[in-house]
Amino acid sequence: MINPEELNKSVKMFKNGNSYAFRISKKDREFLDADNNTKFEKIVSPDGKEVTFRKVETIRPNILKTANKLYDENADLMKRLENL
Template sequence: MFKNGNSYAFRVSKKDREFMNVGEETKFEKIVSPDGKSITFKKIEKATPNILEVANGVYEDHRNLMKRLEEL
């Protein structure tokens, strides 16, 4: 741990960074234990970038159901 401006930060070794396949753009979720004795960082996996394409595919796969729902 080291001082970084008004905060403190943890270092990740090059070996660990490569093993985890993370870089500067990687996002993490921080989880602090209820007793305050541990902090866990979990890598947030990227969401499907083409969510509109996925939604359109679902719509097309269930076109008849969607039409019935529109008529309710």
């Protein structure tokens, strides 16, 4: 098991084509359970001194289908709830 405290280190920004990037280590990637398809949200503090990257959890692609099925199976209950 990786101790997250051991992952806290300084990193340098580097030029990557026309952009700049931060590199994460293999241990960082493993701890984050991330791959090339993992999406992150970037949050910059108002004072511009802190950048936070937060992993965006993926949702199940069929969640809407499942919700609609449950709604249809319980249509009478849903109708009663509308009238409360």
